[in-house]
Amino acid sequence: MWHVPSRPPTVSRRRVLFGAAALALLGSTAAACASPPPPPEIDELAAQLDRARADSQLATDAAAATPPPPAAQALTAVASERSAHAQVLSDELVRMVGTNAPTTTATSTTAEPATAPTTKDVIAALRQSADSAAQLAATQSGYRAGLLGSIAASCTAAYTVALVPAGAPQ
Amino acid sequence: MTSPEPTPTTTTTTTSSRAAEPTTPARPSDAANGALFDAIATEHATIYGYGLVSAHSTPDVNDLVSAAMAEHRDRREGAIAMLKARSADPPLPAAGYQLPMEVDNPTDAANLAVRMEEDAAVAWRAVVEQASDEQDRAFAVTALTQCAVTAARWSRVLGISPITVAFPGGSE
Numbered sequence: 001m002w003h004v005p006s007r008p009p010t011v012s013r014r015r016v017l018f019g020a021a022a023l024a025l026l027g028s029t030a031a032a033c034a035s036p037p038p039p040p041e042i043d044e045l046a047a048q049l050d051r052a053r054a055d056s057q058l059a060t061d062a063a064a065a066t067p068p069p070p071a072a073q074a075l076t077a078v079a080s081e082r083s084a085h086a087q088v089l090s091d092e093l094v095r096m097v098g099t100n101a102p103t104t105t106a107t108s109t110t111a112e113p114a115t116a117p118t119t120k121d122v123i124a125a126l127r128q129s130a131d132s133a134a135q136l137a138a139t140q141s142g143y144r145a146g147l148l149g150s151i152a153a154s155c156t157a158a159y160t161v162a163l164v165p166a167g168a169p170q
Numbered sequence: 171m172t173s174p175e176p177t178p179t180t181t182t183t184t185t186s187s188r189a190a191e192p193t194t195p196a197r198p199s200d201a202a203n204g205a206l207f208d209a210i211a212t213e214h215a216t217i218y219g220y221g222l223v224s225a226h227s228t229p230d231v232n233d234l235v236s237a238a239m240a241e242h243r244d245r246r247e248g249a250i251a252m253l254k255a256r257s258a259d260p261p262l263p264a265a266g267y268q269l270p271m272e273v274d275n276p277t278d279a280a281n282l283a284v285r286m287e288e289d290a291a292v293a294w295r296a297v298v299e300q301a302s303d304e305q306d307r308a309f310a311v312t313a314l315t316q317c318a319v320t321a322a323r324w325s326r327v328l329g330i331s332p333i334t335v336a337f338p339g340g341s342e
Contacts, residue, residue: 077332084336134315137298138308146299149311150340153291153318157334161322 013087042096043135048148049089055081055155058117059123065116074162078122082129084114092144123159126136130155172286174264193205195259203258205293205300208248208312213246214263216286222269223286226279231327238283238320242290245313252306273304280327287321288338295339314339 056079063075130152137148198204219240227235250260274281294317297310318338325333336342 035278074333077334081332081334081336084342088337088342130315134308134311137311138304141301141307144342145301145307146295147337147342149295149298149307149314150337150342152311153171153315153338154336156315157318157322157338161222161326162332162334166326169215 041140042093045089045093045096047145048129048133048136048151049086049093051132052082052086052089052151055122055125055129056080056086059122062117062119062122065117065118070165071119071163074158075119075122077162078126078158080124082155085154088147089151092147119163126155126159126163130159172219172267172269172289174215175266175268185215194262197261198253198258200258201300202297202302202306203253203256205296206253206306207258207261209290209293209297209310210246210249210253211261212290213242213249214261215267216242216290217246218263218267219269219282219286222273223279223283226273226276228276231276233281234323234327235283236322238287238323241316241320245316249313252309277328280324283324284321284328284330287317287324291317291321291339293339 058081059075059079063072063079066072067075133148133155134152137145137152140148175283179260197207217239220235220242224239255259269282270285271278271282273279291314294310298307298314301307301310315338318334321335321338322333
């Protein structure tokens with residue numbers, strides 16, 4: 001009677017150890033192979049990084065299409081602000097995952113646009129980015145929430161004020 | 171930073187306008203409530219400051235002045251309600267505030283407005299970081315965003331370029 005109940009725990013403990021070892025092995029091989037599914041937090045932040053890079057590129061392209069000077073200036077400012085966001089987001093991702101480079105999305109820029117983007121396109125992109133950063137900020141905490149909040153604020157100020165001509169109704 | 175004029179008796183670190191004569195409630199020790207308390211104190215100071223901005227501005231920015239003032243008042247009331255809902259007492263407005271700069275003309279007024287919006291953005295970003303629930307965080311993100319937008323509008327009045335900053339309320 002004594003042996004019977006005592007056995008299952010030993011077995012299960014061994015099984016757990018085995019399972020853990022197998023998992024660890026699996027995890028490490030997966031990491032070594034290619035892209036393991038990253039935890040959602042990292043995924044979400046990486047998406048923000050991609051957005052920042054894409055917006056920066058879009059604004060740069062729109063500025064290169066030589067709109068009237070005030071618009072070009074504003075677009076250039078947007079490009080540099082979004083690239084500053086990308087930099088800080090990437091730093092944060094590096095901090096979260098350790099030494100690994102955060103994303104392998106070297107080129108997140110979708111298909112080459114047939115026509116040069118306009119200020120309108122940049123406004124639309126920034127509106128989406130602002131919403132997405134604000135939503136994510138509310139679900140995060142601490143520094144990450146604050147950073148995303150500032151990014152949302154920056155994008156909103158850009159598309160509601162900076163990219164709208166001075167006299168236009170806002 | 172707009173600071174309370176009759177120097178508060180307590181030593182404060184940053185924004186706080188822990189008020190003057192009536193015994194103002196102490197800053198809550200809890201981080202989330204403390205940040206909200208500070209933000210309300212900043213809003214008190216900002217609303218006071220906008221009185222001066224209004225007095226020194228030209229009529230063509232009337233809409234901006236009144237919209238900004240209304241926004242800060244609404245936000246202050248909202249924040250006070252939030253703090254009270256958690257049984258914490260909000261700070262009282264100070265009897266007067268020492269301004270961070272002289273305000274004698276429309277340019278000074280716009281400069282003060284930009285400065286106050288920046289200070290408010292800092293206070294609200296702190297709330298975003300310290301908040302413990304999603305609703306409060308969303309409120310603070312909206313506040314931070316509105317401060318950044320209003321700061322950009324004032325920067326445009328001043329002819330500053332660029333009129334926006336990459337990290338409103340942040341030091342990145």
